[in-house]
Amino acid sequence: LPPAASTSASPSPTPRKHSTAHKGLWHMDGRGMNFQPFCGSWADGVCVFKCLVNRDTEYCRVGKESVLITLGYNSALLQFKSHSEYSTFSNALKRCWNQKKENSVFSQRTEEASAAQYFQFYGCLSQQQNMMQDFVRTATYHRAILQNHIDFKDKVVLDVGCGSGILSFFAVQAGARKVYAVEASSVAKYAEILVRSNNLSDKIMVLSGKIEEISLPENVDVVISEPMGYMLFNERMLESYLHSKKWLKSNGMMFPTFSDIHLAPFSDEQLYMEHYSRANFWYQQCFYGVNLSSLRSAAVDEYFRQPIVDTFDIRILMARTVKYTVNFTEAEEEDLHRVEIPFVFQMMQSGLIHGLAFWFDVAFVGSLVTVWLSTAPTEPLTHWYQVRCLLQTPLFAKEGETLSGKVLFVANKRQSYDIQIVAVVDQTGFKSVKYRVGEILSQKYITFAGCF
Incomplete structure (x- = not known):
């Protein structure tokens, strides 16, 4: 991509003096803010890239007229032609953040400090390993999905709180046509890496965000998740699992079921x-x-x-x-x-x-x-x-x-x-x-x- 909307896997992309986004379009929807920057000198006025920004998107001001946005494991440095353009974009970001804060079911029921601690922990590979190495847990999910392969064959599947994405891989092994893997913690970037390295980008789409705040392009046939906490109810992940039914077809299935x-x-x-x-x-x-x-x-x-x-x-x-x-x-x-x-x-x-x-x-x-x-x-x-x-x-x-x-x-x-x-x-x-x-x-x- 041209420097006007550069993305980089490194945490601190180096800005270039000619990386100026002269124009940009954005609009609000139920998922957040869709932003499409344009650059005349680099791309003849066509869209260089587009991204979805919501209240969980990390961003910071750089200098007087630039914004650094973190998009999964990539970063984009957006430099504006004038301070007025920067201010307009910055205000749109703030409106997006506040809108999601007010409307999110998850945000209404959860203290911010608790959510931050929770997602920080589940963003660690060591914790994902701890769960994956629970043989009873992982093997039972594998058996439940593979032995009911006809429920997944050519079906669209939603994986709620996918973590490493292991259940999404099981669904593909059972013949799923498409899997939407939703993960709110930073481990989503690792799930995306696994999807790419296993050559399954055409089958599994990792969506970074909370199930209460993201939007899917279609309804699904099956919802899979591992939402149980201690004493079953702890962590209140079960509520997110039930919330996901808004994307489930009328005759859809849930794994687990009860x-x-x-x-x-x-x-x-x-x-x-x-x-x-x-x-x-x-x-x-x-x-x-x-x-x-x-x-x-x-x-x-x-x-x-x-x-x-x-x-x-x-x-x-x-x-x-x-x-x-x-x-x-x-x-x-x-x-x-x-x-x-x-x-x-x-x-x-x-x-x-x-x-x-x-x-x-x-x-x-x-x-x-x-x-x-x-x-x-x-x-x-x-x-x-x-x-x-x-x-x-x-x-x-x-x-x-x-x-x-x-x-x-x-x-x-x-x-x-x-x-x-x-x-x-x-x-x-x-x-x-x-x-x-x-x-x-x-x-x-x-x-x-x-x-x-």
Whole structure:
């Protein structure tokens, strides 16, 4: 391309003194701003290149009359003939940014700091590797797609949150005609590199942006994604997955199709005492001459409101599980803003109930076979592990008695949920109410901060 709209794979393209875009056209649409610069001296007034700019596009001012725009792994230096032309273009950029900020469903439900941290983490190849090396996860998706190849043969597929693009490659292997791979983090540039190096640019189109903000050129036959977080709901990616249905044809398919979240009471005296022991640090009355004991109660609350992401022996479970199903083909985004799961457990053994354990399964319902991905403690371990929520006050129950109550998930703007657990031993009236304020920031990308 002429220097007027130079693109470069290097992070700092070198401007040239004659790289002046004399004219430019732009217009706003639902996706953002389409910009087409023209250059008379270099291109006889024809379009040199065009690009889509939205609120996620990185740009900065260079000098008095130039703008440097980052477009995926390329950069474009736009130099204007006059300050008035620069100002007009700059104001259009600002209007585009503000428009998307107001209209984006994702932006409305998510704090900017949380989103920035989230996408920064998933932009790392090390995290993509962590997920890809989860054999159960990757192999199950591969099997679900390839064994239902007739659902992908000559079809148009949407991959939501494609990451490295591995699921998009699976779809092509199954015969997909076209795959639109949407990724909001900076890993999109790596997905594009993989697509090109595997000579699949004619099959896979990587779209950098959030599914709530991008636009597709056509509707799709199948939506694929890996939207599950800890405890199924964490990270609120499921809402983006459901949002993608606006591009799905009326008879389209979703992989995964539905999910079951399981919960059961457990007894684990050692885990319970470990948490109390940690909080007892604040029970010291002479720590280098300072009395810390006034903070012990707050420390206990903090430790016990943090869910534990790990695995365990199923023998600690005290009753059969209760299951709650989310059908992705029928559910709407709003259905996940508040999720209430009632439960009644019949105790299979006597003892102290220290909390509730959670895990999930997802099903890929294809035309040929239904494939299951399970994160249960009885199955091979995945990077989702299992999640346990401790009760600060354990409940004693005898074999045959019933434990009833509810788990309430309320979505917050930190891409997670606040949780309330109410549990009662019906025969004795013993009750434990657990309010969980905060969120579990996925262990996949940072240590816990608050609660799920």
